[in-house]
Structures are given as structure tokens and as C-alpha cells.
Amino acid sequence: MSSSKIKTFLFFMKDASKEKPLYPVLFILQTLITGLFPFVNLYLTKYLLEAFTENAGIKKLALLGTLLVVFNFLFKGLMIVLERNIAKISMYLSDYYNVRLSQKAALVPYSYAEDPEMIEKARKARGAFFIYAGGIEGLMNNISPIFSGIITVTGVVTIVAINAPILLLVAILAVIGSAITVWQTNRVKKIEVEEYPKMDRAMEYVFQVLRKNGIAKSVRLYDASEMLATEVSEATTSFSKVFRRVGNITANWNCVGSFVNFLKNLAIYGYLAYKLLTGMITIGDFSLLAGSANTLKDSLQDIITKIQELGKELSFLGEAAEYLSMEEVSHLGSKELKNDTIPEIEFKNVSFKYPGTENYVLKDINIKIHPGEHLSIVGLNGAGKTTFIKLLCRFYDVTEGRILLNGTDIREYKHEDYMKELEVVFQDFKMFSQTIRGNIVNGDWENPNKELDNIIKMSDLKSLVDKLPKGVDTMMDKQLDKEGFEPSGGELQKLAIARALYRDAPVVILDEPTAALDPIAEYEVYRKFNELVGGKSAIYISHRLSSCQFCDKIAVFADKTIKEYGTHAELVHKEDGIYSRMFAAQAKYYA
Structure with missing residues (x-):
């Protein structure tokens, strides 16, 4: 043997x-x-x-x-x-x-x-x-x-x-x-x-x-x-x-x-x-x-x-x-991180290529997100926007450079502590075959009623919950429960927002979760969510420009890097700029 x-x-x-x-x-x-x-x-x-x-x-x-x-x-x-x-x-x-x-x-x-x-x-x-x-x-x-x-x-x-x-x-x-x-x-x-x-x-x-x-x-x-x-x-x-x-x-x-x-x-x-x-x-x-x-x-x-x-x-x-x-x-990193302030995030000379590949997906990314700042990341499909978020979420380690949180490399922090800093809603987000309550609290069973009623109202879910036979304890899967229900696309969006709000993380990220909506509906979702986020740091990602007008800064991704960076007013008036061209093409939706 x-x-x-x-x-x-x-x-x-x-x-x-x-x-x-x-x-x-x-x-x-x-x-x-x-x-x-x-x-x-x-x-x-x-x-x-x-x-x-x-x-x-x-x-x-x-x-x-x-x-x-x-x-x-x-x-x-x-x-x-x-x-x-x-x-x-x-x-x-x-x-x-x-x-x-x-x-x-x-x-x-x-x-x-x-x-x-x-x-x-x-x-x-x-x-x-x-x-x-x-x-x-x-x-x-x-x-x-x-x-x-x-x-x-x-x-x-x-x-x-x-x-x-x-x-x-x-x-x-x-x-x-x-x-x-x-x-x-x-x-x-x-x-x-x-x-x-x-x-x-x-x-x-x-x-x-x-x-x-x-x-x-x-x-x-x-x-x-x-x-x-x-x-x-x-x-x-x-x-x-x-x-x-x-x-x-x-x-x-x-x-x-x-x-x-x-x-x-x-x-x-x-x-x-x-x-x-x-x-x-x-x-x-x-x-x-x-x-x-x-x-x-x-x-x-x-x-x-x-x-x-x-x-x-x-x-x-x-x-x-x-x-x-x-x-x-859970074994990655050892430094404790206390979730008591809104952190500063910085990408410093970050480049990345996926394991087993030779081509860079991101190259020389340098950007700082100040505490409480709302950042909109825009660019065409395939520009590297979602990869940027995957690196921030520690799904992958950077190939070159560093990502800093309050001046410390994020790889040094305990993984579970670091992840409490973020709440992310991805484009392909999924709900579990669970109750509405279970999907919103998402594992927080020690205090499952914390602010739940208020968050349901804020997320515009109260009318849905009130008409369901078991309220927030209704199963979101008819295959597992005959009294369950299958949420519509719009209801799923609201549930995803409710989950993000419930987590109460200091940094909130929306990675094109509204891609299936029309531009006007997407704009309304982003606008309302921006109000709910308040003073937290927020990152909005889209190839459309729904979130740009009410964000503090905008980063335009193209050719694997950040090509333009500034406020909406600065970029929209930049002659022959990528952002100005994109906004001009979509302006009719946000007039």
C-alpha cells in the first residue's frame, strides 16, 4: 500500500x-x-x-x-x-x-x-x-x-x-x-x-x-x-x-x-x-x-x-x-478588524489575471474611496468592473499591487472580520429556497427580527408580505412548500436590497443587479437605494449611467484600467471623453 x-x-x-x-x-x-x-x-x-x-x-x-x-x-x-x-x-x-x-x-x-x-x-x-x-x-x-x-x-x-x-x-x-x-x-x-x-x-x-x-x-x-x-x-x-x-x-x-x-x-x-x-x-x-x-x-x-x-x-x-x-x-489573515467606523479603501498599483491564464484583466488600477463616498463605476461589458469587485471581496488575490483598508493590506485581516465590512449585490444574485425572513437575515439567526419590519417597509416589500399567507415566513419556493411563492424580477430586486440593508455593513456595493430592468426603472432603483444607504460608502456598477448623477465620484473602466475619473460635472463636459459620449447616448433616459 x-x-x-x-x-x-x-x-x-x-x-x-x-x-x-x-x-x-x-x-x-x-x-x-x-x-x-x-x-x-x-x-x-x-x-x-x-x-x-x-x-x-x-x-x-x-x-x-x-x-x-x-x-x-x-x-x-x-x-x-x-x-x-x-x-x-x-x-x-x-x-x-x-x-x-x-x-x-x-x-x-x-x-x-x-x-x-x-x-x-x-x-x-x-x-x-x-x-x-x-x-x-x-x-x-x-x-x-x-x-x-x-x-x-x-x-x-x-x-x-x-x-x-x-x-x-x-x-x-x-x-x-x-x-x-x-x-x-x-x-x-x-x-x-x-x-x-x-x-x-x-x-x-x-x-x-x-x-x-x-x-x-x-x-x-x-x-x-x-x-x-x-x-x-x-x-x-x-x-x-x-x-x-x-x-x-x-x-x-x-x-x-x-x-x-x-x-x-x-x-x-x-x-x-x-x-x-x-x-x-x-x-x-x-x-x-x-x-x-x-x-x-x-x-x-x-x-x-x-x-x-x-x-x-x-x-x-x-x-x-x-x-x-x-x-x-477563515484561515486567511490574522489581524482583527473592528467594524466601528466607515473605512477608507484604496487600490494601489493593482493588476490582475485569472489563475492559469496569461492575459491581464485589470492593469495598474489606482483609486481611493474615502469614508462615506459614493462611487459609480461605469464601462462597457467586459471592461473589468465585476473583476474589480471580486478583488475587493477577496474572491481572488491581486496578481500585482495591493488593496488597502484603512492603510492595511486586506489580506492581513481575518477573513470573517473583513467580510463584515461589505455587502454586495451581484448581477447574478440568487435567493435561497428559504423563507422571506431567512433570505433577508441570511444566517443572522441570533437576532432574526432586528429592524426587519422597518427594512421591509424601506424596501417597498410590505404590500407583498401582507398578502402572503405566512407573511415573512412564506417559503420562496413552490417546489418545497405548496403555500410558497415565486417572486417576480422586481420583487427579487427589492429582496436583494432588503438583504443588503439588513446586513448593515459600512460599505455597500451594487454590481449591476438591475441589468434586467429598463433604464428608467434602473435609475429609480439606484436613486432610492442611494437615499437608503445614506452616509455609508457605496459603489455602484453599471454599463448604464443610472447612478452617476447622484454619486460623488465616477470611475470609467476601459482597456483593463481606469481611463477617466472625476465628478459627473467634470466628466460630462470632457471633450470627446468616454463618459461624455456614453452619457450623451443615454441622456434621454435621465432628462
Whole structure:
């Protein structure tokens, strides 16, 4: 077993033991009992048969028979108790890792969410627990038989070596044959495992499409169901071919395994029958040696099989361990930041290119946003406006230069402290399948009613809330609650504004959340929001100029940098300026 797999094993043993200390203890007990059980059974059976053939008397027969029954009864009872408790803890750990993986997706740096390799790593990590492998339960279900098998093999090898050493050779040859069969079977099954994610991705894509309202409408409008059905059919047909091929090869090798087992039994029982008939051993010895030889072969084969299964489990769990060990945003920065004043923000010689790319998206950005200042960032699509905000939100680290908050590099601050300074509403903002209250308070369950009624009024949501059956506790998803509702585009805008106001961060950012609105409606949204923001710092981003007239400063992005900077009055009168041309083209909307 490779060092990486050993590290994976130790990672999960330590992690699971920390969460449930009783878990490894139960498995150790199960391992010891399972490993020692065959010896007691073999010897009690031997003594019972010898007592019967030697006419030892009814009392001795009854005693041995009773011991055999009681021992088996106790063993089965104890195993049931252990297995039930192990199953209960395994179920808990399965849920525990499900939650851990879900939380991890939200805790790793945002850049991972846009990196195809990281997305695939997250998929494989979940697959290690729920699709391709059995997770921590599968790991322990392979570990326990390996160690119990080693205990059993040690004992039966001693018995057979002393009484019939030739049977060791028979058992080992049979194990080699079985091992080849298992190896070949697992080798072809690996093909099946590799093909499954392709089908899974296709199926998941289709189901996501059908669940999304906007796309679901397009599917029906353009009769795209046949196209989606074709995608699923192609994926499943391809997988079915692989599945059938794997099934046929597996069946052939299973036949080989059965034949090897037949030859093994013929050799063992033939040899022992000869020794019994010639008086070299008793009927009790026959039972003991035959049972020991079979137990040896079965235990060795089981160990080999479980080691191979364990290797497969650890390969998948290695992805999960690596994913769970990734650095989290909460570990970024160590300096505390008190949210007691409105901060000053400065981009100093900032340049940026996305990881894995060579082209700069932003170049030499220099701008200072004073406390309480309202800044409008404008420019055509693709000018780098949203990337500017992603850097400010620490979704990515700058490639060159620094972003300062109150004169300190933002990377030095504790991530959770820094994020409390900002409230951002992006163009592609989403609401959760939660209640209105849940979406507005957005995790602030310690004080979920703080200013909620007032914010609902300020966001012009009161009329909507009043007509809903459960008010602010109405679910925003009809699929989860029949009494829920699906908000319109305008209602979503208001809810996003309510969420931003509730957070009460000193810096508020709107990154084109009104792009779907017409220019006049967008202007009204920005104007009202600007009034609600009051003395906080605010950054408004748009390729339209709705927010510019009431902002303190305007930054015009073009060609990956800030081409123009100043007040509305300064820029609108700049001859042949970018801003003046843009405003002239849109002036009719704001007259």
C-alpha cells in the first residue's frame, strides 16, 4: 500500500475517532471476536465428534454440544449488538461527512468555485462517500476483515503446519488462483467506475435544467425535450455497453474462480479421507484439519479481496481527504478588524489575471474611496468592473499591487472580520429556497427580527408580505412548500436590497443587479437605494449611467484600467471623453 493511501487511512481514522471515539473501539472488538471465533468452533466440533465416535457417554456429549450451541449463540448475539451500534455510528458519520463536504464548498476560496479542476475534485470527494465508494463505513468494513483475517490465518496456519503441512501448499495455490480472479474482476470494474461520472454529469445537467424555471420554460417553448432526452440516452447507452462488457468478463472470471475452488476441495478432502481411512487421523482430526484448511484458504482470499477493495476505497477517499484538508477562507489573515467606523479603501498599483491564464484583466488600477463616498463605476461589458469587485471581496488575490483598508493590506485581516465590512449585490444574485425572513437575515439567526419590519417597509416589500399567507415566513419556493411563492424580477430586486440593508455593513456595493430592468426603472432603483444607504460608502456598477448623477465620484473602466475619473460635472463636459459620449447616448433616459 502506498504512503499516500496510508496517510488517507490515518486521516480518516483520526477524524472519525475525534467525532465518535467509540467507533474504533467497537471495530477492534468486532475484529478480535471475528478473528478468534473459528478456533473455538473448530476445536469444539473436533472434541464433539471424537466423543461421539469413542462412546464417551451422554454427559460429555451433552456438555460439548451445549458448549458449541451456547458459544455460537453468544457469538451471534454479540455480533448483532456490535453491528447495530457500528451501523448507527456509521449512519451518523455518513451524515457528518455529507455536512462537512457541503460546508467545505462554502469555506474554500471563491476561486475554486470557478476552477474546473476544483469542481471535479469536489465531485470526486462527494463520490467517495455516496457514489463510487462507501466512505468511512466502506473503509472500516474492509479494515476489520483484514485484521480479523490475519488473526485467523495465524492460528490455522499453526494447526495445519503441525498436523498436515501439505495442505498449506494446496490452500496457498488456491488463494493465488482466486487472487488472480479477483484482480482481473476489479481491473475491469475500474473501467465501470471511470465511465460512471460521465453519465452522472449528463444526468445531473438535465435534471438541473428541468428544475430551473427560466430554462424549464425554454425547454417547453422550443420543444427541447427531445434534445435533452438524446443527451441522456447517449450517456446511458454508452455506460450500458461498458456495464454489459464488464458483467460478461466478471462472469467468466467467476467461473474460473468456482473451478479453482472445486479443485481445492477435491485435493483437501481426498488427502484427509486417505489419512482417515488408513487410521493416521481420527474423525475429529479430519474435521479440524478440513475446517482449518478451508478457513485458511477463505481467510487468505478474503484478506486479498479486502486489501484490493481497501485500495480502491482509499483511492477515492484520498480525493476527499485532500479536499477536506484544503485551506479555508477563515484561515486567511490574522489581524482583527473592528467594524466601528466607515473605512477608507484604496487600490494601489493593482493588476490582475485569472489563475492559469496569461492575459491581464485589470492593469495598474489606482483609486481611493474615502469614508462615506459614493462611487459609480461605469464601462462597457467586459471592461473589468465585476473583476474589480471580486478583488475587493477577496474572491481572488491581486496578481500585482495591493488593496488597502484603512492603510492595511486586506489580506492581513481575518477573513470573517473583513467580510463584515461589505455587502454586495451581484448581477447574478440568487435567493435561497428559504423563507422571506431567512433570505433577508441570511444566517443572522441570533437576532432574526432586528429592524426587519422597518427594512421591509424601506424596501417597498410590505404590500407583498401582507398578502402572503405566512407573511415573512412564506417559503420562496413552490417546489418545497405548496403555500410558497415565486417572486417576480422586481420583487427579487427589492429582496436583494432588503438583504443588503439588513446586513448593515459600512460599505455597500451594487454590481449591476438591475441589468434586467429598463433604464428608467434602473435609475429609480439606484436613486432610492442611494437615499437608503445614506452616509455609508457605496459603489455602484453599471454599463448604464443610472447612478452617476447622484454619486460623488465616477470611475470609467476601459482597456483593463481606469481611463477617466472625476465628478459627473467634470466628466460630462470632457471633450470627446468616454463618459461624455456614453452619457450623451443615454441622456434621454435621465432628462
